[in-house]
Amino acid sequence: xxxxxxxxxxxxxxxxxxxxxxxxxxxxxxxxxxxxxxxxxxxxxxxxxxxxxxxxxxxxxxxxxxxxxxxxxxxxxxxxxxxxxxxxxxxxxxxxxxxxxxxxxxxxxxxxxxxxxxxxxxxxxxxxxxxxxxxxxxxxxxxxxxxxxxxxxxxxxxxxxxxxxxxxxxxxxxxxxxxxxxxxxxxxxxxxxxxxxxxxxxxxxxxxxxxxxxxxxxxxxxxxxxxxxxxxxxxxxxxxxxxxxxxxxxxxxxxxxxxxxxxxxxxxxxxxxxxxxxxxxxxxxxxxxxxxxxxxxxxxxxxxxxxxxxxxxxxxxxxxxxxxxxxxxxxxxxxxxxxxxxxxxxxxxxxxxxxxxxxxxxxxxxxxxxxxxxxxxxxxxxxxxxxxxxxxxxxxxxxxxxxxxxxxxxxxxxxxxxxxxxxxxxxxxxxxx
Amino acid sequence: xxxxxxxxxxxxxxxxxxxxxxxxxxxxxxxxxxxxxxxxxxxxxxxxxxxxxxxxxxxxxxxxxxxxxxxxxxxxxxxxxxxxxxxxxxxxxxxxxxxxxxxxxxxxxxxxxxxxxxxxxxxxxxxxxxxxxxxxxxxxxxxxxxxxxxxxxxxxxxxxxxxxxxxxxxxxxxxxxxxxxxxxxxxxxxxxxxxxxxxxxxxxxxxxxxxxxxxxx
Numbered sequence: 001x002x003x004x005x006x007x008x009x010x011x012x013x014x015x016x017x018x019x020x021x022x023x024x025x026x027x028x029x030x031x032x033x034x035x036x037x038x039x040x041x042x043x044x045x046x047x048x049x050x051x052x053x054x055x056x057x058x059x060x061x062x063x064x065x066x067x068x069x070x071x072x073x074x075x076x077x078x079x080x081x082x083x084x085x086x087x088x089x090x091x092x093x094x095x096x097x098x099x100x101x102x103x104x105x106x107x108x109x110x111x112x113x114x115x116x117x118x119x120x121x122x123x124x125x126x127x128x129x130x131x132x133x134x135x136x137x138x139x140x141x142x143x144x145x146x147x148x149x150x151x152x153x154x155x156x157x158x159x160x161x162x163x164x165x166x167x168x169x170x171x172x173x174x175x176x177x178x179x180x181x182x183x184x185x186x187x188x189x190x191x192x193x194x195x196x197x198x199x200x201x202x203x204x205x206x207x208x209x210x211x212x213x214x215x216x217x218x219x220x221x222x223x224x225x226x227x228x229x230x231x232x233x234x235x236x237x238x239x240x241x242x243x244x245x246x247x248x249x250x251x252x253x254x255x256x257x258x259x260x261x262x263x264x265x266x267x268x269x270x271x272x273x274x275x276x277x278x279x280x281x282x283x284x285x286x287x288x289x290x291x292x293x294x295x296x297x298x299x300x301x302x303x304x305x306x307x308x309x310x311x312x313x314x315x316x317x318x319x320x321x322x323x324x325x326x327x328x329x330x331x332x333x334x335x336x337x338x339x340x341x342x343x344x345x346x347x348x349x350x351x352x353x354x355x356x357x358x359x360x361x362x363x364x365x366x367x368x369x370x371x372x373x374x375x376x377x378x379x380x381x382x383x384x385x386x387x388x389x390x391x392x393x394x395x396x397x398x399x400x401x402x403x404x405x406x407x408x409x410x411x412x413x414x415x416x417x418x419x420x421x422x423x424x425x426x427x428x429x430x431x432x433x
Numbered sequence: 434x435x436x437x438x439x440x441x442x443x444x445x446x447x448x449x450x451x452x453x454x455x456x457x458x459x460x461x462x463x464x465x466x467x468x469x470x471x472x473x474x475x476x477x478x479x480x481x482x483x484x485x486x487x488x489x490x491x492x493x494x495x496x497x498x499x500x501x502x503x504x505x506x507x508x509x510x511x512x513x514x515x516x517x518x519x520x521x522x523x524x525x526x527x528x529x530x531x532x533x534x535x536x537x538x539x540x541x542x543x544x545x546x547x548x549x550x551x552x553x554x555x556x557x558x559x560x561x562x563x564x565x566x567x568x569x570x571x572x573x574x575x576x577x578x579x580x581x582x583x584x585x586x587x588x589x590x591x592x593x594x595x596x597x598x599x600x601x602x603x604x605x606x607x608x609x610x611x612x613x614x615x616x617x618x619x620x621x622x623x624x625x626x627x628x629x630x631x632x633x634x635x636x637x638x639x640x641x642x643x644x645x646x647x648x649x650x
Contacts, residue, residue, distance in 0.1 A: 056481060057481075060476060060481035060482075060483070061481060061483060065484070066483035066484050067476060067483060068473070068476070068484060068522055069473050069476045069477050069520070069522075070476040070477075070479070070481055071476075071477070071479065072481070084479065088478075088479045091478075091479070227598075227599055227600055228599040228600050260599075260600070260601045261600065262600030262601060262602070273599070273600030274599065274600055275598075275599035275600070275601070320479070320480070320481075321480055321481060321482070322480070323478070323480060336474070336475060336478055336480065337626075338475070338624065338626060339626055343482060346472070346482060346483065346485070346486060346624060347482070347483055350483040350484065350485030350486070351483040354483075409600075409601065411601070414644075415642040415643070415644070416642050416644050416645050418601055418603055419596060419603060419605065419640060419645070419647055420647070421598075422596045422598040422599065422601055423596070423647055423649060425598040425599050426596075426598050
């Protein structure tokens with residue numbers, strides 16, 4: 001079985017739970033604290049963190065002048081904490097839960113008839129007239145209104161296939177090890193399992209264009225495309241470790257010359273994409289992938305990347321910092337809408353000691369950038385041979401990384417330089433016949 | 434700091450990197466969508482967003498006023514996010530700020546958010562849109578091509594551009610020029626999101642980074 005580490009001391013979840021209690025019969029502080037401490041997740045909850053959370057739901061935050069007019073939960077005359085008013089209670093009930101996913105959209109026929117739900121992020125990429133496959137039918141998108149996608153049957157066969165973001169769940173290191181062993185067998189020309197046999201044509205292409213990753217050998221691929229220089233590395237250490245490794249490598253590269261990298265990671269490896277990339281021979285790669293200075297470099301790289309800001313998205317939703325609107329009401333209450341990025345920036349600026357911003361940073365460090373796992377991977381890389389391959393096109397292993405939509409960026413350049421370079425690049429491609 | 438000059442209705446205007454416009458011939462500064470008091474609206478609804486933005490937005494405007502020494506400031510609507518009638522602190526902050534610039538004439542075009550603004554009546558010379566100044570028409574809502582009286586300026590859209598190339602990606606506030614007849618300003622307030630504007634024929638976009646203004650297309 002794979003290890004799943006339970007999350008601990010998630011103040012966003014605690015805040016939501018307390019507001020839920022306040023929305024019900026109200027709660028009494030000391031007995032609730034006692035009860036909360038009986039759970040595994042909050043057994044080490046400090047008095048200080050508890051006080052902060054109570055302050056967060058009653059006054060907004062400890063910096064009093066920063067939160068005038070805030071009211072969500074208040075103490076009644078019996079000393080019980082209760083929700084401030086019915087509208088807040090209604091709003092809170094709508095957002096109870098900790099599974100954060102993309103907004104689901106209804107799919108309906110133009111003339112009525114409900115077909116099912118689909119992720120908003122998928123529909124957002126389609127334009128009216130586009131055809132997609134859903135509920136076993138070919139459907140043409142007509143329009144999108146109030147979280148409903150109106151469709152009609154399409155005659156055309158070329159369709160987009162919806163995808164749910166299940167790919168976000170990481171594969172464990174153990175499974176990745178096993179995959180690596182199977183690839184080693186394939187490298188010897190052995191395809192024993194029927195699944196491996198089915199993959200054979202793809203793996204043969206991978207071997208011809210580049211190489212198959214095997215235990216004890218680190219595969220590094222470089223490809224040039226219209227977008228820029230791609231560097232693919234396949235340590236097979238699981239998605240989370242790759243995110244950390246990629247951030248670390250991008251940070252170290254960006255220290256040599258100012259640069260901006262776009263980062264993608266999956267369970268097999270990661271990709272850095274930049275407008276320029278220095279020549280990297282084995283001797284150049286070794287220090288970049290060395291475990292030396294790991295902790296300092298990771299802490300620095302986190303500030304230069306968008307990792308914490310992204311992590312905050314879920315935290316903000318769970319803690320009730322974001323109002324997602326009422327179902328079916330669509331665009332009403334628009335004056336209460338702000339993106340989690342904007343809220344992250346505002347809080348980091350005007351209440352820098354905010355515990356939830358802190359939690360976002362901590363979760364990134366503990367999960368994505370889990371130090372001991374990264375050190376282990378780097379040590380393994382130190383002992384591995386490096387196989388460098390320059391490829392004309394994306395190899396079968398590289399392609400899913402290139403296509404990955406969830407990307408993180410790390411930059412050591414000023415905005416002005418980045419804008420000037422991007423505009424230059426856009427003009428160049430526009431001039432192309 | 435580098436500005437970028439454009440011509441609108443024969444008038445030369447400087448697009449400033451802060452997302453405002455300097456109009457030399459009238460010694461005027463133009464700015465849109467401050468949305469003052471937005472964080473307070475969130476807090477009253479139970480969303481714990483800290484204060485600081487209103488003060489910071491006004492301070493940035495002060496810096497611009499001190500640098501350019503305008504005779505007048507044109508505010509193109511949505512000065513406040515919600516009625517200042519309920520928000521004493523907001524009212525006081527705006528009045529205090531206005532007193533600090535008593536010598537400057539300030540015209541405010543009414544935006545869709547500027548409702549019940551009686552408390553600020555004396556602060557600004559409130560005008561319904563469009564307001565004509567030196568041959569240019571000041572709006573809050575960008576007008577339809579059919580209903581324009583002449584070259585115009587407006588806000589309301591909160592235009593931003595998304596740049597994407599070479600693996601990099603940025604979202605920047607931008608001026609949008611429409612067929613040399615209208616110019617839309619980015620939102621100046623700190624707690625304002627943005628509405629991405631895609632390239633279109635007859636339209637030019639000028640993203641600004643705070644240090645520089647760029648011409649995109």
